[in-house]
Amino acid sequence: MKHLPKHLQPRWRYLAVGIETWPDADLDRGSFQRDLWYAAQNLYGDAGSAEADLTVLSFHFTEGDGETIVRAHRGTEERARAAIAALDSIDGHPVGVRVRGISGTVRACEERYLNGRTGHGQQRDVVFENESTPAVVRDTRVDVEVEEGFAGATRLDFE
Template identity: 60%
Template sequence: MKHLPKYLRPRWRYLGVGIEAHPDAAVDRRSFQRDLWYAAGNLLGDPGSADVDCSVYGFSFRDGDGECVVRVRRGEVERARAVLACLDDVSGHPVRVTVRGVGGTVRACEERYLGRPLESADEKTVVHGNADRSAVVRGSRVDVRTDDGLLGATDYDYDYD
């Protein structure tokens, strides 16, 4: 079977995506892809989801921080951004998804928008609800361990011991 000529091949754009979650969140490529497809189907319907055609490449996630490249059809970047904005949890773990930028090739997208060193996570003790609690601190983000799970905050909300 012969390849299609270049002018008949589909054109793609690549979105550099940052992912933030609680430090103990178990997020992998497969679950992120599945929830991305569900978000696209819920927002755009089946025909719109097929037009955008979101696919995840180069996924990495560790200690609550991650990044990936999402491939979308050219001309559908704004709709893909809307789908990513609707993605608020992956496998039941709340996440924050940000689009860092758009590139014309995977390599350009990875070089420009991905590959930054991940912030290191420190364990500290904070005061929450008149009790000392353990917290994971990443930059200005603080995840406090409570009886109900993790509570997200910023370093301005707590005093460290």
């Protein structure tokens, strides 16, 4: 089969997305893709979500921090941003997502906005509610283990 001429080929935009959740969450590309499709479908219906054609290209996630690239048709970037913003949980784990930027090529998207920015957490003990408690420390964030799961804090809360 022959390729389409350049002027007939679909034009894409690539959205760099940062993902943040509790350290014990285990997310993968498939679950992120599924929940993104559901979010787009709930916002725009079948026809609108098919027009945007949101596809997760790369997915990296470790210890509560992650990043991914989402592909969307040119002209549907705002719809893609809204669908991504509508994600409040992935595979039952609460998440925070943020579009870091939009680019015209995958390479430019990786170089400008991603480049392995996911931080690796350190396991250490902190004093929380007057007791020594295990926590995961990532940059300026501290996720303290409590009975119900985790409690979010910053380094300023402990200094």
